[in-house]
Amino acid sequence: xxxxxxxxxxxxxxxxxxxxxxxxxxxxxxxxxxxxxxxxxxxxxxxxxxxxxxxxxxxxxxxxxxxxxxxxxxxxxxxxxxxxxxxxxxxxxxxxxxxxxxxxxxxxxxxxxxxxxxxxxxxxxxxxxxxxxxxxxxxxxxxxxxxxxxxxxxxxxxxxxxxxxxxxxxxxxxxxxxxxxxxxxxxxxxxxxxxxxxxxxxxxxxxxxxxxxxxxxxxxxxxxxxxxxxxxxxxxxxxxxxxxxxxxxxxxxxxxxxxxxxxxxxxxxxxxxxxxxxxxxxxxxxxxxxxxxxxxxxxxxxxxxxxxxxxxxxxxxxxxxxxxxxxxxxxxxxxxxxxxxx
Amino acid sequence: xxxxxxxxxxxxxxxxxxxxxxxxxxxxxxxxxxxxxxxxxxxxxxxxxxxxxxxxxxxxxxxxxxxxxxxxxxxxxxxxxxxxxxxxxxxxxxxxxxxxxxxxxxxxxxxxxxxxxxxxxxxxxxxxxxxxxxxxxxxxxxxxxxxxxxxxxxxxxxxxxxxxxxxxxxxxxxxxxxxxxxxxxxxxxxxxxxxxxxxxxxxxxxxxxxxxxxxxxxxxxxxxxxxxxxxxxxxxxxxxxxxxxxxxxxxxxxxxxxxxxxxxxxxxxxxxxxxxxxxxxxxxxxxxxxxxxxxxxxxxxxx
Numbered sequence: 350x351x352x353x354x355x356x357x358x359x360x361x362x363x364x365x366x367x368x369x370x371x372x373x374x375x376x377x378x379x380x381x382x383x384x385x386x387x388x389x390x391x392x393x394x395x396x397x398x399x400x401x402x403x404x405x406x407x408x409x410x411x412x413x414x415x416x417x418x419x420x421x422x423x424x425x426x427x428x429x430x431x432x433x434x435x436x437x438x439x440x441x442x443x444x445x446x447x448x449x450x451x452x453x454x455x456x457x458x459x460x461x462x463x464x465x466x467x468x469x470x471x472x473x474x475x476x477x478x479x480x481x482x483x484x485x486x487x488x489x490x491x492x493x494x495x496x497x498x499x500x501x502x503x504x505x506x507x508x509x510x511x512x513x514x515x516x517x518x519x520x521x522x523x524x525x526x527x528x529x530x531x532x533x534x535x536x537x538x539x540x541x542x543x544x545x546x547x548x549x550x551x552x553x554x555x556x557x558x559x560x561x562x563x564x565x566x567x568x569x570x571x572x573x574x575x576x577x578x579x580x581x582x583x584x585x586x587x588x589x590x591x592x593x594x595x596x597x598x599x600x601x602x603x604x605x606x607x608x609x610x611x612x613x614x615x616x617x618x619x620x621x622x623x624x625x626x627x628x629x630x631x632x633x634x635x636x637x638x639x640x641x642x643x644x645x646x647x648x649x650x651x652x653x654x655x656x657x658x659x660x661x662x663x664x665x666x667x668x669x670x671x672x673x674x675x676x677x678x679x680x681x682x683x684x685x686x687x688x689x690x691x
Numbered sequence: 692x693x694x695x696x697x698x699x700x701x702x703x704x705x706x707x708x709x710x711x712x713x714x715x716x717x718x719x720x721x722x723x724x725x726x727x728x729x730x731x732x733x734x735x736x737x738x739x740x741x742x743x744x745x746x747x748x749x750x751x752x753x754x755x756x757x758x759x760x761x762x763x764x765x766x767x768x769x770x771x772x773x774x775x776x777x778x779x780x781x782x783x784x785x786x787x788x789x790x791x792x793x794x795x796x797x798x799x800x801x802x803x804x805x806x807x808x809x810x811x812x813x814x815x816x817x818x819x820x821x822x823x824x825x826x827x828x829x830x831x832x833x834x835x836x837x838x839x840x841x842x843x844x845x846x847x848x849x850x851x852x853x854x855x856x857x858x859x860x861x862x863x864x865x866x867x868x869x870x871x872x873x874x875x876x877x878x879x880x881x882x883x884x885x886x887x888x889x890x891x892x893x894x895x896x897x898x899x900x901x902x903x904x905x906x907x908x909x910x911x912x913x914x915x916x917x918x919x920x921x922x923x924x925x926x927x928x929x930x931x932x933x934x935x936x937x938x939x940x941x942x943x944x945x946x947x948x949x950x951x952x953x954x955x956x957x958x959x960x961x962x963x964x965x966x967x968x969x970x971x972x973x974x975x976x977x978x979x980x981x982x983x984x985x986x987x988x989x990x991x992x993x994x
Binding site for chain 1: 736737738758761762764766768770772773774776781783784786787788789790791828832919968
C-alpha cells in the first residue's frame with residue numbers, strides 16, 4: 350500500500366498516537382508482564398513444607414525424627430505446651446497411660462492434622478507396624494499444571510480485552526470530544542477507512558502484545574503451549590476483533606471520556622470477575638454457568654487454556670469460536686447503526 | 692454558478708435565509724454569537740442537514756454529489772482540536788491523503804509559513820500557529836471554495852493580522868471564500884460583500900462600504916457632557932444641521948454626523964450655550980460595528 354493512501358495514513362496516525370503515549374505502552378505491554386511475574390513469584394512451587402512439632406520424651410522424639418517432613422524438637426512438657434499455644438509448633442506428642450501416645454494439636458489447622466498423621470505413622474512404624482499395601486508417590490510438579498500455567502492464558506485474555514476495548518472506545522470518544530471526527534467528516538475521507546484504521550493498528554499491536562506476554566511466560570516460567578500456534582493466533586485475532594466491536598459499540602454515541610470510561614469499566618468488570626482470569630469460573634454456582642459461558646472473555650480464556658495446556662484441536666474449540674463470532678457480528682452491526690459521526 | 696438558499700428551523704438557528712456567494716468573492720457572514728452563522732456555514736459544508744430549503748454549492752447538490760463536492764471544498768471548523776501528538780507535517784500528510792489532487796504537504800506548510808515548525812508536535816504550537824495549521828488542513832485539496840468559521844477568534848492582534856495576510860493571498864488566486872466572524876474589522880478588511888445576521892436572519896447585505904453608507908452617515912461622534920444636576924438638553928443637539936440619530940448610551944451620547952467640520956463646532960457652540968461642560972469627545976469613521984448597533988441597538992460583542 351502506498352504511504353499516501355488514506356488508510357495507510359490513518360493507521361500510521363493510530364500508531365503514532367499510541368507510541369507517543371507512554372502510559373498506554375505501559376498498560377498494554379508492561380502491566381501484564383509485571384502481573385504475571387508478581388503472581389508467578391507469589392505462587393511458585395516451594396518444596397513441601399516441614400512441620401514444626403515437639404515431643405516430650407527422647408523416645409517419642411527419636412521415633413518422629415524418622416519422618417523427614419517433621420521438624421522435631423524435644424521440650425519439657427510445660428514449654429512444649431507454651432510453644433503449641435504460640436503456634437511455634439503445630440503438634441505436641443506426649444506419653445499417655447499404658448505406653449499409649451497422646452497428640453495435642455488444633456484440629457481446625459490443616460498443618461496440625463497433617464502433623465498428627467505424619468507423627469502417628471512414624472511412631473507406629475518405629476514400634477514395628479508393617480503396612481499391608483505398598484505405596485509409591487508420583488509428584489505433580491511438571492509445567493502445565495501449576496498456577497502460573499493456569500494464570501497466563503487468563504492474563505492474555507484479559508489483556509486482549511482491555512487493549513481492544515480501551516483502544517477503540519478511548520480513541521473514538523477522544524476524537525469526537527475534540528470535534529476531530531467532525532473535522533474528518535468535512536474531508537473526502539471514506540468513513541469505513543476511519544474505523545478500519547483502528548482495527549488494522551490493533552492487529553499489528555496484537556502481534557507485539559501477545560508476543561511479549563507469551564514470550565515472557567514461556568521463557569521465564571516455562572509455560573507450555575501444547576496446542577497449535579495457528580489455532581492460538583486465530584483465537585487471539587478473533588477475540589481482539591470481537592472486543593474491538595464491543596469497544597466500538599461503547600464508543601458509538603458517547604461524547605465524553607468520563608462516560609466512556611464508566612461504560613468501559615461497567616462492561617469489563619463483570620468479565621474480570623466471572624470469566625476465570627485468576628481462578629476457575631467453575632467456582633460460580635451452576636445456575637450462572639450458561640451466562641458466564643456466553644461472555645466473550647470466558648470464551649477466549651477457555652479457548653486459550655484448552656489450546657495451551659491441553660493441546661485442544663480447532664474442532665474442540667468450535668463453541669468458543671462461535672461465542673466470539675456472535676459477539677463480533679452483533680456488536681459491530683449495532684454499533685454501526687448507532688454510530689454518531691460527529 | 693453558486694447559489695445557496697435554505698430555510699431551516701431549529702430553536703431559532705437559521706430562519707428562512709436566502710444568500711448567494713458569487714464566484715471569486717470573499718463573502719462574510721457577520722453577527723454576534725448565536726446569530727446562526729455557524730449553523731448556516733455548516734449547512735453549506737454538508738455537515739448539518741437543513742430541515743427544509745435548498746443548498747447548491749459550486750453548482751452541485753449535497754444529496755447527489757457529496758463525494759465530488761468534498762474533493763473541491765476546503766473547510767475550517769470552529770474549535771477543532773487536531774491531534775496533539777502528531778507533528779505538523781504528519782497532520783498535513785494525513786489530510787492531504789484524503790484528496791485526489793493538491794499541493795505537496797511541504798508546499799502547504801510553506802503557504803501558511805509553518806516550515807520551521809514542520810516537525811514540531813501540534814501540542815507545542817501557539818494559538819496562532821494552530822490556527823494557521825487548521826487553515827493549511829483546509830488548503831491541502833487545492834479547494835475551489837474555502838469555508839472559514841471564525842478563523843481568528845481568540846487570537847492576539849498580531850496573529851490575526853498574519854492570518855488575514857494568508858487569507859488575502861488565497862483570495863488573489865481568484866477562488867471563493869465564505870467566512871463567518873464577529874469581528875467587524877476582519878469583515879471590512881477581507882470581504883467583498885457581507886451579510887449581517889441576527890437571530891437567524893440576514894438583516895443587511897452588501898459591500899462593507901454600501902452597508903455603512905446605507906445606514907449611517909460617514910462619521911460617528913460620541914461625547915460625555917454635563918454633571919448630575921446639569922443635564923444636557925438633547926433636542927437642541929438633534930436640531931443641528933448634519934447630526935442624526937442621537938442616542939444616550941451609559942451616560943454618554945452617540946450620534947451620526949455627515950460633515951464633521953461643520954457639525955462639531957456647532958455641537959461645541961450648543962454646549963457652550965447650555966453651559967454644560969464637555970468631559971470627553973471622540974469621533975471615528977463609521978464602521979460595520981456602527982451599522983450593527985444602528986440596526987439592532989445592541990453591540991456585536993458583549994451582552
